[in-house]
Amino acid sequence: MxxxxxxxxxxxxxxxxxxxxxxxxxxxxxxxxxxxxxxxxxxxxxxxxxxxxxxxxxxxxxxxxxxxxxxxxxxxxxxxxxxxxxxxxxxxxxxxxxxxxxxxxxxxxxxxxxxxxxxxxxxxxxxxxxxxxxxxxxxxxxxxxxxxxxxxxxxxxxxxxxxxxxxTGIPAQQNGKGAVFLLDSGIIGETAPMVSIFMENMKKEGFRKMLKTQFIKHTDACVEDFLTGNIKSLFKNTKQLSKVVLNHFKPMIPQQFHELWKKGIDTNEYYLKLCGSGGGGYILGFTEDIEKAKQSLADYKLEVVYNF
The missing domain is CATH 3.30.230 (Ribosomal Protein S5; domain 2)
Known part of the structure; x- marks a missing residue:
């Protein structure tokens, strides 16, 4: 069977x-x-x-x-x-x-x-x-x-x-240089502890405000940009989202990836974001030039999931 x-x-x-x-x-x-x-x-x-x-x-x-x-x-x-x-x-x-x-x-x-x-x-x-x-x-x-x-x-x-x-339908993949990829953190993440950290943070007024004015704002913009194929705007908003996550969701990012995360934002070679609840597992990446990103992340296992 x-x-x-x-x-x-x-x-x-x-x-x-x-x-x-x-x-x-x-x-x-x-x-x-x-x-x-x-x-x-x-x-x-x-x-x-x-x-x-x-x-x-x-x-x-x-x-x-x-x-x-x-x-x-x-x-x-x-x-x-x-x-x-x-x-x-x-x-x-x-x-x-x-x-x-x-x-x-x-x-x-x-x-x-x-x-x-x-x-x-x-x-x-x-x-x-x-x-x-x-x-x-x-x-x-x-x-x-x-x-x-x-x-x-x-x-x-x-x-x-x-x-x-x-x-919904998503735009057909193109043969461009841009890509969404998965980066293997090599660590198994557990959902429940990550969600409880988030729920704990939600008790703080500052965190709730940040979530509404920054995190949700950029998330919504990314979804719109992706569905309408507005790639230029998508990368701008993904960069902002990556920054917000690095500043406010640090416990969800494995320690050894904090520098790598920041490097992507500083060089614009790639932008990382959480894939699921974080804490390990895959990290999601967006790049305008997949070859550049591969060189920059040569020490890590990378899987392309979508091409722009």
Missing amino acids: KGPLFYSKILLFGEYGIIKDSKGLSIPYNFYNGALKKDENPSESAIKSNQSLKRFVDYLENIDEKLVTFDFDILKEDVNKGMYFDSSIPQGYGVGSSGALVAAIYDKYAQDKITVLENLTREKLLKLKAIFSEMESFFHGKSSGLDPLNSYLSIPILINSKDNIEA
Whole structure:
């Protein structure tokens, strides 16, 4: 048995901001994927995944039935037969490993599920997001539900605000020098501690003001620029966003990347930003000249995800 593939995602813009109603833009990233699977001779990682699935099933049984119901008889039978999530998506890297798993379980076992082939009205998207938020909270303590939504639908999603999301198209990739890339920090990040630092900071008035007047302002501008293909303005706003993150989100940036982050802003060779909640995993980079950025970041593993 091997189920359909569910892909990783990249939240290009909106990390932390979407908690406070900034815009956001999330795109599928087909380089990594995962599927539900059963094997005759499971590996050690398959056994570990299966044990985690058992705990997840216990958690799902307590979700409000008005929100979503599952075929627990078949789900439990499959899990007891050793089903696991076979995934190439790195965990703790901010590219949606738990989101893909949530999408796979919903797709196979949810009753009265909203399918990808339906006319996806805003109501349906919000309902899916609410279901996925509840399901994914098992992994992170608090989830927006966006990662599984992206993985489930496999299309770019534009977040206008908490209650206003839509499927969107993004400009076709060009063969230019500009690029969005992933930089491997080599460290596994954990979402829950990062989110709690953020929530703690939100108690301070100065931080809340900065979030509204700087962080959200530049995030919203970046989303607009990206969708309209206004590249010049996009890099200007990404630079500002990179500065704000370096000044106000330092705990989310691994210590050894503080200098590298600043170097990008000072030289304009690249601009770094958080990919997901930070603390490790991938760091997202934007550059107007990918060859220059590669030279400048020669000591690091770089993956291009989009070309301008």
